[in-house]
Amino acid sequence: MVLLGVLLLLETTGVSPTQSLLVYVPSLFVVVGVWALVQSRFRNIVGPIVLIGVAGAWQLVTLEYATVDQVVVFWPVFVIAFGLSIITGQFRSRVRATDDAFTSAFAAFGGVEKRNTSRTFAGADLTAIFGGTELDLRDTEIESRPAQINAVALFGGVDIIVPRDWNVRMDVLPVLGGAADDRPRREGGHDELDLVVTGFAAFGGVSVSD
Template sequence: MSTTISPRRLTTSQFLFGLVVVVVGVLLLLETTGIAPVGSLLLYVPSLFVAIGAWALVRSRLRNIVGPIVLICVAGAWQVVALGYATVEQVVVFWPVLVIAFGVSIIAGQFRSRVRATDDAVTSAFAAFGGVEKRNTSRAFAEADLTAVFGGTELDLRDAAIESRPARINAVALFGGVDIIVPREWNVQLDVLPVLGGASDDRPRREVHNEEVDLVVTGFAAFGGVSITD
């Protein structure tokens, strides 16, 4: 049975991030081997990562904030330094902006949950230096915000149902892990931005593939991971 990969799946933040890393690797190889002088092109590599961060913001409909903002800030500062408009010492003093972005992400997730939390259609979980396990049994599950910082967060959706597809989950894993348990038959689109982290759908492959997306998982993983299991 042949498997068709749709263009939409090839435009995930994960795919684009990996593609940019490959391009950077090729440019570095050309430069170090002396095959082609591409030093001038390497100066603009940070702009590629800024574009990925902006794309991730758009793809998540501004739900995934902290990851893309961190990437945009770091890559933007790197670009400014690379072009000689500022020194490392001048840009490093703005590092608290990353902390602010993380706090805004947490507050935004709580606000969304309070506004739309009807019949448990929306779930929010935050774990720091510990673990949080939640189970959603709503027959009209809509969305969730899951954050794990030096800890773990688990959301069990095996007894939930989706009324309006696709449902959406924003997952942030910083030095921790986010585990999402879903029914095996759900079609999950994973669009997590990994920076020294990972994201994977660990469910066994199914013989019948549902073309309609049931759940979209966006977010950010740094020194941690986001996993989908059944």
């Protein structure tokens, strides 16, 4: 964003023509997608891949290797990617799950609230489309750390309630959305990772609270 702003400022102030460089702006978002993949240690795949795909198609159009009409016909690919994000999230978490150790919640044009009290919590798959899902984990215990939750919010919100002392890592990729750990800052804690939240948020949000 800083680099894009500098290029735009140089162009608008007339200090230096940068239009020839601005055509490569979509490549910056490709880099962001690749960075998100590496940053999450490839735990979060679908969200970054979608960003890379959109930015890559945008770059082909700006460089006139393809037209908008040629690119738009592939929009159903993102519906497929959205479905794959749900499937992969369930598969990765259920590999380790037993009995009630895994929770699945899907909300479309409505709301779903669930609570897990398992002594061997392993993970969850939470999806909200034009709605909201909430998962309460305050009474759970994790046998094999870290547990993993795949959260997808599309024009909706996913809220995960966890014990205050849990160490949570957010690997959610927000695309015109938000992802945050809203718990109050606390002193001390432990280094061991308790929970990893992956997935992506588009025009929605994923939050962790206590």
